[in-house]
Amino acid sequence: MPSSEPSKKVRSIIERDRKALLKTTRLPYPFVVSHGDGDFAYDIDGKRYIDFTSFIAVYNFGVGSPASVRKAISRQAEKIMHAAFYDFHAEEPVEYAEKLLTMFPKGFGRVFFSNSGTEANEAALKLSKLFTKRQYTLAFYSSFHGRTLGSLSLTASRTRQREHFGPFNSVVHVPYAYCYRCPFGKEYPSCGMACVDYIKKQVLTEELSPKEVGAIFIEPIQGEGGYVVPPKEFVKGIREIATDNGMLLVSDEVQAGYMRTGKFLALDNFGVEADIYTMAKAAGGGLPIGITVVRHSLGDIPEGAHSNTFGANLASIAGANATLDYVKKNMPTLREYSSGKGKLIMKRLNEMKERYEIVGDVRGIGMMIGVEIVTDKSSKDPGVRQHEEILKLCFEKGLLLMPAGTSTLRIIPPLTISKQSLEKGLDILEDAVKTVNSRTPRAGA
Numbered sequence: 001m002p003s004s005e006p007s008k009k010v011r012s013i014i015e016r017d018r019k020a021l022l023k024t025t026r027l028p029y030p031f032v033v034s035h036g037d038g039d040f041a042y043d044i045d046g047k048r049y050i051d052f053t054s055f056i057a058v059y060n061f062g063v064g065s066p067a068s069v070r071k072a073i074s075r076q077a078e079k080i081m082h083a084a085f086y087d088f089h090a091e092e093p094v095e096y097a098e099k100l101l102t103m104f105p106k107g108f109g110r111v112f113f114s115n116s117g118t119e120a121n122e123a124a125l126k127l128s129k130l131f132t133k134r135q136y137t138l139a140f141y142s143s144f145h146g147r148t149l150g151s152l153s154l155t156a157s158r159t160r161q162r163e164h165f166g167p168f169n170s171v172v173h174v175p176y177a178y179c180y181r182c183p184f185g186k187e188y189p190s191c192g193m194a195c196v197d198y199i200k201k202q203v204l205t206e207e208l209s210p211k212e213v214g215a216i217f218i219e220p221i222q223g224e225g226g227y228v229v230p231p232k233e234f235v236k237g238i239r240e241i242a243t244d245n246g247m248l249l250v251s252d253e254v255q256a257g258y259m260r261t262g263k264f265l266a267l268d269n270f271g272v273e274a275d276i277y278t279m280a281k282a283a284g285g286g287l288p289i290g291i292t293v294v295r296h297s298l299g300d301i302p303e304g305a306h307s308n309t310f311g312a313n314l315a316s317i318a319g320a321n322a323t324l325d326y327v328k329k330n331m332p333t334l335r336e337y338s339s340g341k342g343k344l345i346m347k348r349l350n351e352m353k354e355r356y357e358i359v360g361d362v363r364g365i366g367m368m369i370g371v372e373i374v375t376d377k378s379s380k381d382p383g384v385r386q387h388e389e390i391l392k393l394c395f396e397k398g399l400l401l402m403p404a405g406t407s408t409l410r411i412i413p414p415l416t417i418s419k420q421s422l423e424k425g426l427d428i429l430e431d432a433v434k435t436v437n438s439r440t441p442r443a444g445a
């Protein structure tokens, strides 16, 4: 059973990390990973943790990835890894792209490979400009599309991520349908989709000519921004705005895609299609890959307009190909996992919402679920301290959990997690919520 005190070895590695690596993003607990195995991750002292993070939505099919994926990567690594296949040619990325396209709606024709989510979105941003010859882009508040400068221009979830990095690409941000904290102070469904109206009647009437907007970037479910699930009408309304004005809709599936919601494409949950899709994270089975897929009717791009050295590489492509094979082979089971286990998680979390004042909102699709922690239900003040305490307590009891947004817990276990590990993880979570609830004055302990 993990203890609350980090070992000497753990403390020493964290200390060396602070000196050798630039500070990036860190969790409020000291986890130094050794290896993973299905439901579990192990630290360097051999302590075992139930994983509710999928290591930021990467290990959707088990921590460490299925054996078939690991073997395919090893085989390719033995043969050759880097092939410069955007200058030479190689069959593997072609075969993988052909297979991948069968997962997209009819009429999706070309794929660009890169090395990460942010690069997949960089490509989508550049391509949308190239295809439309329009210079502006719309994106949403609380969105996260990456941290390289083009993608960062689209991102608007924390000022700290943007501070000192401007000027940015010409992106105008508009409100997302964050119904728990409606930016217009309204309630769904009586709001009549005021957020969609605002884009049409204010932004695209008073500020920005729709003729100059090339694309709208949307996360079907906002990830880093707080696991925000919009109503279907919202996404449909955004699709309509794009269609009516000759703009491209770009669906950023980097976190929500790849079966996380029970569907390969998270946008499918809303009954609309995008014109460009981006993916990364889970696609590579643990190796880095970025994927940008464009509608065939958009055509091709001039040679040299966009490219890169690695395009992932052949080892990543092998990982991605084997991951896709795994998904195709297990599609009905994965769908069932996402919906069945998703329902189980929602039921337990909704019970917690009934019991504990600090559980403000529970929302999600499939196994992409957020729990927004507040100081109390009536003020809805973000429970920043509370959610951090919950993360720490869970860690001490053997559960890995990550935050999102200001005070949301993200519940994204591997889809393959056993019912036993899932129930045990939820028990640990409930114990932590109960403890923190009792320490929160306004929650009326």
Ligand SMILES: Cc1ncc(COP(=O)(O)O)c(C=O)c1O
Residues within 6 Å of the ligand: 116, 117, 118, 119, 121, 144, 145, 146, 147, 219, 223, 224, 252, 253, 254, 255, 256, 280, 281
């Ligand atoms: C929706 C979304 N888009 C883009 C990114 C950026 O991906 P990466 O960290 O691989 O650059 C992320 C990362 O969390 C994400 O969640």
